[in-house]
Amino acid sequence: MPCFLPIPADHPFPIQNLPYGVFSAREKGPRVGVAIGDYVLDLSVLSEAGLLPSYGVFAEPSLNAFIASGRDFWNEVRATLQYLLDEETTTLSGNRRLRTRALIPVQELTMHLPVAVGDYTDFYSSKQHAINVGTMFRDKNNPLLPNWLHLPVAYHGRASSLVVSGAPIRRPRGQTKRPEAATPGFGPSLELDFELEIGYFVGQGNTLGEPISVTDAQQHLFGLVLVNDWSARDLQRWEYVPLGPFLAKNFSTSISPWVVPMAALQPFRVAGPKQDPPPLPYLSDGQDCAYDIALEIKLQTAAMANAYTISRTNFKEMYWSMNQQLAHHTVTGCNLRPGDLLASGTLSGAEKNSYGSLLELAWGGKEPLELPNGERRSFLEDGDTVILTGYAQGDGYRIGLGEVRGTIVSAPS
């Protein structure tokens, strides 16, 4: 199904992708669009023109109403868009006035947070990440805590401070205690870090008291984004016992603006890592439920002309699948709502150059990361920009997640 717009084979947003986002442009406020090549297709315009149903859903400043409309509606919209963008369809391509109104070049866009997130949950589902953290901070001979291989550990995150790619990240201040100090102190975090994660939005939710089974879980997913779970390691170390991370994570979490629908990712389903011991029945899932998505972390300091790739890994290595995460999250009866965000936790591959945080890449400051211009990093400095990207490689096309980027700005004085 070639698109009537020319789109290179390595472009993140071909006709097979069609990720949803919320943008403003041309002096009109936030509304729903789909990325196609270097354009956004304004769904509110298509709907107004009678080419898509339910105008109200696309004129909204978030995807929530669209997500809540359900899977049949998503499928109908996606099929209609692929038809309209096909090179053999002239409805849009042959209507110059409509085309000019509906297709807006990316340079003209301001992107917004795509979803108004009710609750945000962050998992801890990369085995290598858990091993790395356990090795550094607990016991290198026994790095995984006893529960880790039996359930997908998670915590509730902060929804209010989710921001869209490009938002500046202000270095947080907070309370920390240096190991050698007798008492805690207060000041800007000196151990600011990123975390490479994949996030996914819940489509259909569940009623309080009615769990989602692991076999049904896939039907409850809407789509994926990249997540940078910025973390202040020094705040985290001091505050996190016994109730988990709080201020160390709640100052900002960045997500990519384009939500890639699960429908676009079905060709990339693969078997996940072998699970040993086998999980309890409520977490046991015979399906191929991992996704082959290549991920990359780039860093650009204020002194560098270009961003430099510091890590590459793959989403398919995540130990606990999204299906298992959803089933576990709801097994008590906890209700998920359309638009809730769940994230993977830091995704670290097996090799050092595939780790998902600077904490791991620089091994807690013991092996600072060497950058090509001679700079070194144990943690992020003001002016550093972190860019996370990812894509699934198809036969002659890519399903890209786009990118999530953020630049560190200095702490308030």
Next chain:
Amino acid sequence: MPCFLPIPADHPFPIQNLPYGVFSAREKGPRVGVAIGDYVLDLSVLSEAGLLPSYGVFAEPSLNAFIASGRDFWNEVRATLQYLLDEETTTLSGNRRLRTRALIPVQELTMHLPVAVGDYTDFYSSKQHAINVGTMFRDKNNPLLPNWLHLPVAYHGRASSLVVSGAPIRRPRGQTKRPEAATPGFGPSLELDFELEIGYFVGQGNTLGEPISVTDAQQHLFGLVLVNDWSARDLQRWEYVPLGPFLAKNFSTSISPWVVPMAALQPFRVAGPKQDPPPLPYLSDGQDCAYDIALEIKLQTAAMANAYTISRTNFKEMYWSMNQQLAHHTVTGCNLRPGDLLASGTLSGAEKNSYGSLLELAWGGKEPLELPNGERRSFLEDGDTVILTGYAQGDGYRIGLGEVRGTIVSAPS
């Protein structure tokens, strides 16, 4: 300022209180009301009649729009309501038709969750509770973790599963591991517990990146409710390392339906506990910032004719004040939004009969609670009803928080 309705001196809802809630009655959907004696005053009716401004705010199914309208508006509404309810004012009392429409007996009401909560944060701010838990599970000679006296420990809770008083509490199922077992198992929680807490709603929020100072914090509070943070202790023990409680708390959290405005509680401000060591400057607050509110826990098993008081304590004993909690929460720049809910954590007094959870009252099952009919409880059983109540005692009147109640129903089969 006597009210034209007769209200006994020990009634929770006199004219000095005027708590806000969301109710439905008389075949009309959810809207905003104020409790006065054994009636609710329908603010949408008063507003429609031109006696209150901003009809839209009161016809809403949550208090969010009212809360977001700001302190000046709350003050104006409160003053108007106290005027209209005064025995010397005949606007309402003398207008039989309006009075019948606007004052609805409590027996006719269905109460709803008063606020659509964006984010819910739970603190851990009772020193005795932290000492009790530390003594039982860690080290009786050194029960407080090193950070506890330096900062108000907290975690992000689950907003979607907040429910209003009266909602049944379904016993959750989940993964647990008995100390003697080699591997974890799955089934209904066998250690279901309650937690007595006070919750408070944020009024005016803050912009991401701009902390609220401890001295300004009081201006950001809207009002208080009672909170029962239901907890599955066996799930919690197995899952909580290293990221804190997750499923153990997310199956339901109950709150009382009436939000008592801070304005009604100003006469009850008192000095909080002495803090030693003194907190860091960003947490240092010279104000009297504790509130003298008597709290009570009642338990009624299926076999009991009446509820029995199992604990009494006071909110003024909370170690970290609401001001300090707000300042700490936002010191990194984390943004709070109008209607966000923050809660105290389990409130336990110094004596055994003042503890705030069954875990503590029955000392982890070692000293089961003896009930007057001969029953014993280490944890909650199906059919048990827990009722939390509280009030501030004024001179000839009470500011009551009403109650939050919930009955345990059996786990899904």
